[in-house]
Amino acid sequence: MGDWDYVNRLKTRDGSYRHVRLRAVPVVEGGEVVEWVGTFTDVEQEWQEERRKELLDRAAAATADLGSLDEVVRTLADVIVPALADVCAVFLLPEFEGESIQLPFVAERLISIARTGIPPAVGPQTIDEERDFVTVIRTRRPILRVFPKGEPPPGSMPPGAEDYAVGTELNSVAMAPVIVDGAVAAVVAAGRYGDRERLNPDDVDLLGRMLAHAHVHLSNAMRFQRTQRVALALQKYLLRDPPRVPGLEIAARYRASATSAEIGGDWYDCFVRPDGSAVLTIGDVAGHDLAAAVTMSQLRNMLRGLAVDRQEPPGDILRRMDVATELLNGEGTATCILAHLERPDSGVWSLHYSVAGHPPPLLVTPEGEARFLEGTVNPLLGADYDMSRSSSVAVLPARGTLLLYTDGLVEVPGEHLDLGLERLRRGSASLAHEPLDNFCDRLLQLPSVYRDDVAMIAVRLPGI
Known part of the structure; x- marks a missing residue:
């Protein structure tokens, strides 16, 4: 009989989760196993590092050979859900003049993917008030919000997701900017709901790294789409x-x-x-x-x-x-x-x-x-x-x-x-x-x- 090696996920008293490794070897006497001797080791950091590397590699590889923006964001969202989050949405922003952001403006929700299969609807979303979504654009820094299930604080949700957050009992949401040619071109929002552990700063850092690994392909796709938008406007004018x-x-x-x-x-x-x-x-x-x-x-x-x-x-x-x-x-x-x-x-x-x-x-x-x-x-x-x-x-x-x-x-x-x-x-x-x-x-x-x-x-x- 061989050794036993198993990684398990346990919930702690404070509600957080840790990954532990159980290893054991049998003690054999007279051809029979009389006992097992084993160890119980906290491997949370090791597990997180392996998971981080796997997701970063997947994010880079999945978007490498794609051309259109729709293909790139859909493939990236498929990597984020469900490995990192239960729901993910990508918002394409208008080109603001200089550094100023004038309200209201319209963000185009390119895609929404959810573990439940019932994501928020895609399409144009009007932003007419100061909220976390605008703060992410202004500061060019991600934002993490953690809250009781289905009770997001005012202004914390991505555009058009308020009712969805309540209905799915969302418990946390993170939003991160995508910067192209020195400007925030898109915002990626990810969330978890139900009894799944809430997003934490390490998850937000991982989300940012995934976007960085896919940045070249996202940037190329966004530049391409902007170019096509100009070309289409030119054609319609003529x-x-x-x-x-x-x-x-x-x-x-x-x-x-x-x-x-x-x-x-x-x-x-x-x-x-x-x-x-x-x-x-x-x-x-x-x-x-x-x-x-x-x-x-x-x-x-x-x-x-x-x-x-x-x-x-x-x-x-x-x-x-x-x-x-x-x-x-x-x-x-x-x-x-x-x-x-x-x-x-x-x-x-x-x-x-x-x-x-x-x-x-x-x-x-x-x-x-x-x-x-x-x-x-x-x-x-x-x-x-x-x-x-x-x-x-x-x-x-x-x-x-x-x-x-x-x-x-x-x-x-x-x-x-x-x-x-x-x-x-x-x-x-x-x-x-x-x-x-x-x-x-x-x-x-x-x-x-x-x-x-x-x-x-x-x-x-x-x-x-």
Whole structure:
């Protein structure tokens, strides 16, 4: 029979807990165990050190290969709960000007994870009074509050957690700042409830060390999200509703990726030239970052400037855009369609267009037939500024619908592009009689796995 070695957790008279190690060896006489001789040792400090090292290693390893902020904070919270706390929440803060914190402000609760499976709701939380949460931001130091079960003192709870603290019989809460680029970018709150021993200063120190171990990944994710927020604001500012054009219905849509935090360089534009014809453009700059969004805005505005008063074919205008793309986008790539609608005296609308490496325009007839306008396809913008570009002309039927779109509407990873195009063609044909706004909205609901941004602009022609 071998030795016996066991670590147990005991509750002391004062309500605290200690870890003890029981070790014993048997005394054998005549082949039988007649007694055990053992020791009883307090190993609380040793156990805490091993636990601390394990959690720090887990916090660093768990967040190492993640990109988005949501992934990083969720994984970190999964490490904190239940090993360190029963509930954990992460609050993303606005960017305060200088060191001043003006009340009220809104903190975004990114995630809440609880051992019970019923965490406080996520979402924006308004902070309109001085409380511990604000003190953590001002002092950049953690705060620990310990109290009777379900009786937190006023102002001690994270935003929106007061009722939750009472209902779960919370007994302690700790809040710690996350500092990025010299400013408090987030606050992490952790708590214990019920009969579990309360959080103590060593636990708060461990929480801070866990955040420090994951700091590089948290910082990168937060910087990335802020960059994407700026890019999205830029896109929303540029991609406004199209103008009113007599005789035409025009609708446009932009939707950020449903499966990614990234922001791309998709754009659309529509404006009316002095001669009354409508110009339509759609394009996509390669990349998913602020640089792509900025380049998108430059190319879009440059193209508008080149096309606003020129009567030359669209291909000739895109040829001049090649030079601008080379200067603005370097080795990057961009796709584009430039088109203008004309209605001569005969009353029949025609589309003059040039395609630069972009998915083809789609025409839907009022009878419910849909086909792609397979004009000459030119290389990507910026491929060769000395190369000539061709233009195509298509006659458009009365009450027909013209759709320009970016590849996010048809591309599915691992699937041939032809399948996505055919899905779009069939879906558009079935919506031929829908109002134009419904037509666009329903296309965004096609059964596909979107991994890219989607931009589209649709035009419905009048009857004869």
